[in-house]
Amino acid sequence: MRCQDRIYGAEFSLTDIENTAKNDGLLSMEIEFNRICNFNCIYCYAQNGSNDKHDLTKEEFCDVINQARDLGARKIIILGGEPMLYPHIIEMLQYIKKYGMEIELFTNGTNITQSTAKALSECGVVVVLKMNSFDEKLQDTLSGKKGAYKQIYAAFKNLKQAGYPHNQPLGISTIICRQNIDELVTMWIWLRDQNITPYFEMITPQGKAKKNDFLEVEPRRIQELFYQIADIDSKKYGYHWNPQPPLVGGRCLRHQFSCIVTSQGYVMPCVGITIPVGNVKEKKLKDIIRESEIIQDLRNYKRTIKGPCSGCVKPDECYGCRGAAYQLTGDYLASDPLCWKNLDKQNKIICLPVNVSRLVPHKPPMLIIDKLIEIRERASVSEMEISKDSIFIGEDGRLDEASYAEMISQAIAAQNGFRNLENQESKAQGLLLGIKNLEILGSAQIGDKLRVSVYKVAKYGEFGVIKGEIFRGKDLIVRGEIKVWHNDNKSLE
Numbered sequence: 205m206r207c208q209d210r211i212y213g214a215e216f217s218l219t220d221i222e223n224t225a226k227n228d229g230l231l232s233m234e235i236e237f238n239r240i241c242n243f244n245c246i247y248c249y250a251q252n253g254s255n256d257k258h259d260l261t262k263e264e265f266c267d268v269i270n271q272a273r274d275l276g277a278r279k280i281i282i283l284g285g286e287p288m289l290y291p292h293i294i295e296m297l298q299y300i301k302k303y304g305m306e307i308e309l310f311t312n313g314t315n316i317t318q319s320t321a322k323a324l325s326e327c328g329v330v331v332v333l334k335m336n337s338f339d340e341k342l343q344d345t346l347s348g349k350k351g352a353y354k355q356i357y358a359a360f361k362n363l364k365q366a367g368y369p370h371n372q373p374l375g376i377s378t379i380i381c382r383q384n385i386d387e388l389v390t391m392w393i394w395l396r397d398q399n400i401t402p403y404f405e406m407i408t409p410q411g412k413a414k415k416n417d418f419l420e421v422e423p424r425r426i427q428e429l430f431y432q433i434a435d436i437d438s439k440k441y442g443y444h445w446n447p448q449p450p451l452v453g454g455r456c457l458r459h460q461f462s463c464i465v466t467s468q469g470y471v472m473p474c475v476g477i478t479i480p481v482g483n484v485k486e487k488k489l490k491d492i493i494r495e496s497e498i499i500q501d502l503r504n505y506k507r508t509i510k511g512p513c514s515g516c517v518k519p520d521e522c523y524g525c526r527g528a529a530y531q532l533t534g535d536y537l538a539s540d541p542l543c544w545k546n547l548d549k550q551n552k553i554i555c556l557p558v559n560v561s562r563l564v565p566h567k568p569p570m571l572i573i574d575k576l577i578e579i580r581e582r583a584s585v586s587e588m589e590i591s592k593d594s595i596f597i598g599e600d601g602r603l604d605e606a607s608y609a610e611m612i613s614q615a616i617a618a619q620n621g622f623r624n625l626e627n628q629e630s631k632a633q634g635l636l637l638g639i640k641n642l643e644i645l646g647s648a649q650i651g652d653k654l655r656v657s658v659y660k661v662a663k664y665g666e667f668g669v670i671k672g673e674i675f676r677g678k679d680l681i682v683r684g685e686i687k688v689w690h691n692d693n694k695s696l697e
Contacts, residue, residue: 216461218520224276224461225503228494231461232279233272234475237265237290238467243312244348245334247379247419249411249475250285259467262292264485266299268465271489279306283475285467288315297327308332310377312347313359321359321366331363332375332403337384338391346383375401380452381419385429392433392452396441404433404452406542408476410531427544448518449543450525459502459526463493473502476527477536481581497582497660501537501623502526510626511539512549535579535622554625560586563621564614569595572607573614573656576622583659584619592650603648608682609639612672615656616688637667638687646681653677666690 216224216231224231238259239250260268269280280300287293288311300307308330316324316331324331335356337343343353368374376395380388388404395402406426407413430447437443437453445453464472470480471492481499482492493499501508505523513524524540532541534556539546541553557575564571572594578585588611590597596607613636648654654674661669667689674682 221457221460227276228490228503229276229461230272230463230493231277232281232458233269233277233462234281234283234464235265235269236283236285236465236467237287237293237296239285240289241284241286241312242289242314242349243286243352245412246346246348246416247381247407247411247413249408249413260469260485262296264469265296268469268484268489269300269305270303271484273303273305275490275493277305279308281462282307282309283464284310286312286314288313288320294320294323294327297324297329301327306330310334311359312352313356316359316362318362318365321362321368324363325366325368325372328372330373330375331368332377332401333360333363334377335360336378336381338387339384342383346379346381369399369401373401375403377403377405379405379407380421380426380429381407382421383419385421385425388429389432389436393436393440396437402452403454406450406525406528408450408525408527408531409542410476410478410527414531423542423544423547446518446521448522449540450528455521456525457521457523459499459505463499465489471496473499473536474527476525477502477530479530479536479579479581498536505537508537508623509539510535510537511553512546513539513543514626516545534577537623557587558622558625560614560618563625564617566614566617569593571614572596572611573618576615576618579619579622583657584615584622586615586618586656586658587653588656589653590648590650597650601650603652605644608644608674609636609642609684609686611654611656611674611682612658612670612684612686613688615658615672616660616668616670616686619658620690635689636686637689640685640687642682642684644682646676646679648676648681654681661685 220231287309297307307327310332312334333356335343336346340353344350363374378391392402392404407419413419430452433452434445434447437445443453448455450456459473464474465484469483469485471482471484471489472478472480479498481496506519509523516522524543526536528542529538529540530536533553535554539553541550546553556579557577560573560576561571563576572588573586574588576584576586590603596604598604654676657673659671661671667687670686670688672684672686673680
């Protein structure tokens with residue numbers, strides 16, 4: 205297999221990917237054994253730290269790996285934190301190898317001595333070293349640790365002595381930032397000449413990267429880099445690929461065939477879409493994948509994706525970076541704002557919060573909810589400010605208790621409308637059919653700002669059960685369930 209074909213699922217055929225998506229299976233699974241890290245990378249997506257009391261046990265890790273294999277997974281990708289700080293890492297690698305799955309491990313080089321490098325090779329591990337610059341000072345700065353460059357170089361030397369990249373594939377993971385972009389072409393050529401796979405990737409604007417905007421590169425400059433490297437790859441190495449974000453030389457279709465399991469057991473679509481869709485401590489992986497609204501939306505992206513990306517000329521190869529879309533817009537189905545093809549179409553990319561009037565059929569004075577501010581798995585958060593003009597205000601200036609069920613109803617209607625926005629009629633019709641166990645724990649009056657959180661508990665044909673909670677500041681003032689009818693089956697799935 206050519207080294208280029210190893211990048212982010214490129215080794216899987218489109219037929220395999222399509223069948224896996226259709227059958228709710230997996231071709232690979234990303235997993236975190238811990239969140240502990242000895243680096244402090246200024247672009248890192250993850251919050252450092254791990255609580256052993258909440259982390260999965262070895263037995264639970266083994267079980268979820270078995271579940272992934274039963275779903276068709278051929279590869280386990282190990283992330284972190286720093287996986288080489290996990291005390292049972294070699295044991296887990298041996299376990300994965302025992303069951304015939306490929307292993308890919310991303311590391312900053314920690315604890316890769318001559319003996320551990322040999323152990324990694326014996327387990328058939330594809331090691332991907334995180335290295336962002338040939339300049340020692342810059343590498344240390346980006347890593348947030350003095351001596352990081354020397355540590356990475358020492359690990360590289362030990363891996364070479366253990367037979368990498370000749371006996372086992374070796375990769376270098378590099379983020380593209382303003383500080384290193386001028387040396388990346390040189391790095392790429394050197395890596396290719398050494399038969400090392402370059403994993404060059406745009407930064408997802410989340411975590412520390414979101415705070416450190418000095419790392420940002422103008423998208424046109426990134427486009428230039430992608431095309432420059434594509435030309436070099438074609439002419440010098442015989443690798444032919446179409447430049448597209450966020451991966452240099454690769455395609456990211458991971459949501460069609462993969463997911464990530466965190467050290468605490470939470471399942472998410474990827475490290476960029478930081479929405480838990482379930483936990484393997486509570487439910488089987490196959491059930492989480494099959495029942496997740498978000499995962500199913502992503503696997504049916506040709507039908508669900510919104511904005512300019514929906515009309516892309518390469519729908520089989522690219523749907524933008526879903527992580528970037530989510531982090532910048534709040535919507536995992538939005539068009540990728542960082543794709544250079546979308547730079548002149550930013551006004552067509554909808555970002556949360558969204559005015560609810562765009563999403564529901566209600567008109568003032570019956571429209572109570574103001575804005576949809578957050579989308580979660582089968583859930584959402586809306587907000588409103590109580591106006592003196594509201595028809596639900598009593599003579600004492602307080603909100604009529606009968607309005608609370610209507611708030612919950614409009615909040616779920618807004619959630620459904622946003623999910624379908626730009627793809628089908630967003631203002632689909634629905635009816636509030638009943639109220640169950642509505643508890644009034646507080647009151648609200650003119651000028652109060654309320655937050656309405658709703659969750660789809662169950663669906664029975666065209667009927668759904670919705671749990672709602674209403675907050676005034678930090679105070680929970682209302683909770684209960686409503687039963688609704690909706691004429692768009694997809695919206696209650």
